Amino acid sequence: MLFNSLDFLGFFIVVFVVQLCLPHRPRNLFFLAASYFFYGCWDWRFLGLMAVSTVIDYICSHRIATSDDAATKRRLLAVSMIANLAILGFFKYAGFFVDSWITLAASRGIELSPRTWQILLPVGISFYTFQTMSYTWDVYRGEMKPLKRFADFALYVAFFPQLVAGPIERGKRLSPQIKSGPRTTLDGFQSGSWLVFKGLFKKAVIADNLAPVVDSMFALESPSAVQVMIGAYAFAFQIYGDFSGYTDIARGVGRMLGYDLSLNFRLPYLATNPSEFWQRWHISLSSWLRDYLYIPLGGNRNGPWMTSRNLMLTMLLGGLWHGAAWTFVIWGAFHGVLLICHRRTTRGVGWSDHWIRRTYPLRLFCMFHLTCLGWLIFRADSLENLHNMLSGLLRWSAISIADWQNIWMLALLAAPLMVLHWMKERSQTLVFVPNLSLVPRLTIYTTMAATILALGSFGKQDFIYFQF
Amino acid sequence: MNLPEEQSNSAAKQTIRLIERRVVSVLIWCSPVLFVAGWFGASLYWRTLLYLQPPNQWDTVLTSRIGVLIGTVFASAPFLWKAALKFSRLDANRFRGFLSVSIVLVILILAGVVLDHPKARFALEEAVKARAPQLDFVRNIAFKQQLLRNSPVPHHDGRPHILIVGSSQINLGIDTEMLRQSSGAADIQSLCMPGMVPLQYSVLAKPLCQQKPTHVLCWVSEFDFFRETSVPVVRLRWCSNADNLARLASTLTSRQQFDNRSELADLALASLSPIWQQRSLINLVAFRFWWPWNVGVSEVDEDEAKVGAALVGQQRGLENARRNISRTAMVRANFQSFGEFAKVITGNHIRLIVIEGESHPETMKAYPAEFRLETRARIKQLADTIGFEYFDETLRPVFVESDWRDAVHLNEQGRDRLTRFVAGIIDTEFASGQKPEPAQPEPAQPEPAQPERP
Numbered sequence: 001m002l003f004n005s006l007d008f009l010g011f012f013i014v015v016f017v018v019q020l021c022l023p024h025r026p027r028n029l030f031f032l033a034a035s036y037f038f039y040g041c042w043d044w045r046f047l048g049l050m051a052v053s054t055v056i057d058y059i060c061s062h063r064i065a066t067s068d069d070a071a072t073k074r075r076l077l078a079v080s081m082i083a084n085l086a087i088l089g090f091f092k093y094a095g096f097f098v099d100s101w102i103t104l105a106a107s108r109g110i111e112l113s114p115r116t117w118q119i120l121l122p123v124g125i126s127f128y129t130f131q132t133m134s135y136t137w138d139v140y141r142g143e144m145k146p147l148k149r150f151a152d153f154a155l156y157v158a159f160f161p162q163l164v165a166g167p168i169e170r171g172k173r174l175s176p177q178i179k180s181g182p183r184t185t186l187d188g189f190q191s192g193s194w195l196v197f198k199g200l201f202k203k204a205v206i207a208d209n210l211a212p213v214v215d216s217m218f219a220l221e222s223p224s225a226v227q228v229m230i231g232a233y234a235f236a237f238q239i240y241g242d243f244s245g246y247t248d249i250a251r252g253v254g255r256m257l258g259y260d261l262s263l264n265f266r267l268p269y270l271a272t273n274p275s276e277f278w279q280r281w282h283i284s285l286s287s288w289l290r291d292y293l294y295i296p297l298g299g300n301r302n303g304p305w306m307t308s309r310n311l312m313l314t315m316l317l318g319g320l321w322h323g324a325a326w327t328f329v330i331w332g333a334f335h336g337v338l339l340i341c342h343r344r345t346t347r348g349v350g351w352s353d354h355w356i357r358r359t360y361p362l363r364l365f366c367m368f369h370l371t372c373l374g375w376l377i378f379r380a381d382s383l384e385n386l387h388n389m390l391s392g393l394l395r396w397s398a399i400s401i402a403d404w405q406n407i408w409m410l411a412l413l414a415a416p417l418m419v420l421h422w423m424k425e426r427s428q429t430l431v432f433v434p435n436l437s438l439v440p441r442l443t444i445y446t447t448m449a450a451t452i453l454a455l456g457s458f459g460k461q462d463f464i465y466f467q468f
Numbered sequence: 469m470n471l472p473e474e475q476s477n478s479a480a481k482q483t484i485r486l487i488e489r490r491v492v493s494v495l496i497w498c499s500p501v502l503f504v505a506g507w508f509g510a511s512l513y514w515r516t517l518l519y520l521q522p523p524n525q526w527d528t529v530l531t532s533r534i535g536v537l538i539g540t541v542f543a544s545a546p547f548l549w550k551a552a553l554k555f556s557r558l559d560a561n562r563f564r565g566f567l568s569v570s571i572v573l574v575i576l577i578l579a580g581v582v583l584d585h586p587k588a589r590f591a592l593e594e595a596v597k598a599r600a601p602q603l604d605f606v607r608n609i610a611f612k613q614q615l616l617r618n619s620p621v622p623h624h625d626g627r628p629h630i631l632i633v634g635s636s637q638i639n640l641g642i643d644t645e646m647l648r649q650s651s652g653a654a655d656i657q658s659l660c661m662p663g664m665v666p667l668q669y670s671v672l673a674k675p676l677c678q679q680k681p682t683h684v685l686c687w688v689s690e691f692d693f694f695r696e697t698s699v700p701v702v703r704l705r706w707c708s709n710a711d712n713l714a715r716l717a718s719t720l721t722s723r724q725q726f727d728n729r730s731e732l733a734d735l736a737l738a739s740l741s742p743i744w745q746q747r748s749l750i751n752l753v754a755f756r757f758w759w760p761w762n763v764g765v766s767e768v769d770e771d772e773a774k775v776g777a778a779l780v781g782q783q784r785g786l787e788n789a790r791r792n793i794s795r796t797a798m799v800r801a802n803f804q805s806f807g808e809f810a811k812v813i814t815g816n817h818i819r820l821i822v823i824e825g826e827s828h829p830e831t832m833k834a835y836p837a838e839f840r841l842e843t844r845a846r847i848k849q850l851a852d853t854i855g856f857e858y859f860d861e862t863l864r865p866v867f868v869e870s871d872w873r874d875a876v877h878l879n880e881q882g883r884d885r886l887t888r889f890v891a892g893i894i895d896t897e898f899a900s901g902q903k904p905e906p907a908q909p910e911p912a913q914p915e916p917a918q919p920e921r922p
Binding site: 190279426439446 | 470471472473474475476480481483484485487488545548549551552553556559562563564565566568569571572575576579729730733734741743744746747750751754755756757
């Protein structure tokens with residue numbers, strides 16, 4: 001059930017109307033049932049998996065909270081972590097590691113029979129696993145108290161707006177809301193509607209119209225430099241439109257129901273360095289990796305080499321989180337190198353305000369292009385495809401009419417978005433359009449609505465992050 | 469480094485107002501420039517923007533009403549914005565979101581009314597034709613919309629007015645010039661679309677009758693009836709209206725209606741909103757604007773994407789047939805839809821001639837032969853019940869391998885043979901002084917032009 005489908009519209013209308021009539025506890029139970037139904041629409045077989053993960057973490061977190069013995073707490077934490085990582089590892093990475101092992105053995109002259117079994121990847125497993133892990137960890141660290149009711153905890157794991165592709169909610173943020181049961185308000189409904197509308201625009205107009213361009217560029221046998229660049233730029237805006245569109249809809253739906261979900265994007269293509277980029281892109285994941293991986297590894301406390309090691313490990317695992325493929329590992333390593341270089345070159349250097357202002361466009365340009373280079377690695381289907389695309393950067397040829405049309409399409413979809421982002425950056429607020437005066441606000445609303453009607457692409461493309 | 473926050477407090481609003489005021493004051497100072505830019509730009513380049521034609525001459529600027537209108541809109545927009553800023557307190561109420569949505573809906577309805585105007589529709593269709601290559605599907609829609617909107621061709625001395633309806637198979641299978649000469653037809657129109665499916669026939673039946681043809685010629689086979697797996701939205705959206713939607717829904721079982729709920733909702737929206745209805749055309753116009761002026765027309769043609777069923781090779785056609793021809797859930801609805809079409813056509817006293825279609829012999833081996841027999845039997849039954857002429861393969865020319873240009877389309881030789889056969893049917897009737905009569909339940913069938921296939 002995609003957010004941009006008629007089925008979801010019908011589902012949401014029913015959920016919205018029914019929840020208005022229910023008191024707090026039954027309302028939570030109803031949300032839980034709706035969330036399981038929502039997830040079951042993809043594949044009901046994996047409901048059991050989510051339930052198992054929920055039960056393990058519920059029991060572990062409660063025992064941790066009630067136990068006075070530090071060793072018992074550690075053991076329970078270990079049980080929770082191992083169980084979650086085992087589920088994630090089996091369903092997401094088993095095939096990858098077996099294939100890699102077979103390839104490695106073959107390179108040493110050892111013939112192993114190829115893998116004949118396939119494991120289906122449960123939708124959203126990376127998201128809800130990380131969410132439950134952070135919950136248990138926070139309880140272990142004493143940063144929060146566990147939810148008493150099992151149904152409330154199950155709702156925390158499965159809350160349908162953010163179940164399939166995030167944002168990865170922390171227990172500290174979402175569980176108090178579940179406990180208190182916030183109601184739908186007029187302001188929440190209006191701002192939530194705007195978020196849904198904005199998300200739908202990003203997904204249906206920007207991401208799904210750019211998807212065929214990206215697919216065609218990455219399918220070329222010997223692309224030219226211009227085609228590689230079109231592919232990289234188009235994918236940069238496709239993945240932004242797709243993922244931030246999903247997040248906007250998720251947050252909007254949550255807000256219409258009374259819940260405030262985390263911010264996941266903060267104008268990422270206006271970042272001027274790699275560190276800033278990760279404070280703007282997929283914030284819920286990057287902050288998760290920071291809090292539960294980078295800092296426990298030692299963070300920046302043990303000297304520059306250990307900091308670099310920790311950064312690299314964090315980014316490698318962050319890359320691998322996205323999927324079981326070498327391209328994701330390389331992408332993680334690429335961002336790890338960027339972060340290390342940035343840290344090494346800027347640490348202890350005092351930049352004057354004047355110099356920062358003067359170099360702003362250059363830093364913006366460089367970071368955007370480094371990000372696009374990263375997306376090239378991320379999007380490549382295989383290492384051969386990646387090699388093909390990178391070697392294409394050195395292949396110059398005349399620009400065909402089809403290329404011009406793709407450039408035009410890219411400019412038409414990306415330029416207004418970037419202008420709006422720049423205005424948001426200038427005003428330092430992400431709630432820009434709803435706060436404009438009547439004329440520009442209506443102009444933007446009408447243009448967006450007409451564009452969704454005329455140019456929106458519906459029901460053809462899944463959200464990219466569903467595969468993670 | 470300051471990262472923007474998600475805040476909607478009064479400080480954020482003040483910052484945004486400040487930015488707005490600055491932008492507005494700059495724009496007001498620039499409004500004369502905006503007027504001139506809008507006037508000159510629109511006068512000179514409106515043809516370029518719409519139809520990709522070279523810019524207008526400079527002497528047209530002074531007399532261009534479009535230019536003055538656009539210039540005025542450009543120049544007055546900053547003043548309107550300033551007025552809105554001045555009265556922004558009126559806009560500050562709890563229901564501003566709902567009010568905005570209401571106003572946007574009204575604007576969209578008005579935009580739909582404008583788009584429904586024949587002049588606007590014509591401009592859009594011409595803009596599509598300027599951008600799309602010959603066999604592009606959307607280009608085809610533009611042509612069909614124009615054809616159906618045009619006033620009907622008057623009859624000439626009782627001579628036939630033939631309307632060819634179907635897919636690219638019959639479009640490429642009939643030589644219209646040859647048919648005109650040999651049948652003495654006053655006019656021959658083609659309402660063929662690439663891959664036209666039976667569900668399209670029923671929704672196009674009434675508009676076709678408004679063209680007042682004397683004959684409607686179709687070529688149908690299992691290739692048409694055993695293919696679609698769901699309601700083909702892109703093929704039906706452009707001609708969707710409440711009447712067509714009801715007719716379409718009636719051909720589907722309740723289970724099919726549920727399975728195709730998204731498609732039916734899409735068509736329902738198309739019947740309500742002209743913007744949604746014309747979205748394929750608008751999409752093409754918006755995204756295929758680019759046209760490099762330094763490239764000549766011939767080079768452009770060479771570079772155009774090769775699209776359309778006419779260019780399907782033998783191998784590709786075989787693969788398509790193997791993959792697509794099967795007993796889908798839509799088979800029953802397809803036959804019912806074709807029956808509806810036949811009823812409307814014959815009910816309007818138009819002679820409906822249906823020829824059993826076929827493909828390259830190798831292509832037909834790609835799917836079970838029973839589909840062919842079933843199609844023949846069911847169309848025959850429809851013909852007997854409704855009263856149209858059906859020429860199955862025993863009554864029409866037999867096509868051999870050398871008659872085919874690719875997996876599904878006839879070549880010149882095959883086309884000549886089919887055209888002569890059709891002309892024979894029509895010419896015989898008109899040469900004998902017959903006027904088109906209301907179709908009889910059991911029409912007389914001419915002798916087959918070729919011996920029966922063994």
